[in-house]
Amino acid sequence: KCNAESSCQGVTETDKNKWIRCKDGFSVRLSMQEVFNAESSVRFDSIRNLSKIKSKRVVIALCKLLRDSDPNIRAVACISLSYTAHQDNADKLVVLLKDPDRLVRESACLALARLKVPATVPALLLTWRNDVISDVRSAAMKALEAIDSSEAKEGIRVVHTLQEEFQKLASSDE
Numbered sequence: 001k002c003n004a005e006s007s008c009q010g011v012t013e014t015d016k017n018k019w020i021r022c023k024d025g026f027s028v029r030l031s032m033q034e035v036f037n038a039e040s041s042v043r044f045d046s047i048r049n050l051s052k053i054k055s056k057r058v059v060i061a062l063c064k065l066l067r068d069s070d071p072n073i074r075a076v077a078c079i080s081l082s083y084t085a086h087q088d089n090a091d092k093l094v095v096l097l098k099d100p101d102r103l104v105r106e107s108a109c110l111a112l113a114r115l116k117v118p119a120t121v122p123a124l125l126l127t128w129r130n131d132v133i134s135d136v137r138s139a140a141m142k143a144l145e146a147i148d149s150s151e152a153k154e155g156i157r158v159v160h161t162l163q164e165e166f167q168k169l170a171s172s173d174e
Contacts, residue, residue, distance in 0.1 A: 071101035082111035090117040102133045109139035113146040125155045
């Protein structure tokens, strides 16, 4: 009997690599079945585990989960997608900055902070300015700080200036 970990006579390195790829592919397929099974008791763990596998199939699956009816799944999918480091999916996360669920919006901000895509700065600035939930605004600010582009720095400067002015006005009313 031969497996990928043992030394096998008559089995080439190419065969061992095929075995490893096959085994990894099977693991991905099983995890994805658990992810898409709404009744699964390990759905959240499966999504988190998928983030460790940076294959195109996993990224596609995580992108589909961004549209799941369960806001908890959408939130976990945001974070998991950010761990795959596929910056070309940042636009899908930007859409979630307007999600009805505040945890999804906050997760999208944190995922964008990890991806650091400068093109997302305008959407993050709008989120900071318009979201009614302070935790979401705070996550948007963290994302802007993480992106560290000239546009993000200017946005942060404006935000801090506005905050200072708000505080002055609030203290003068007392």
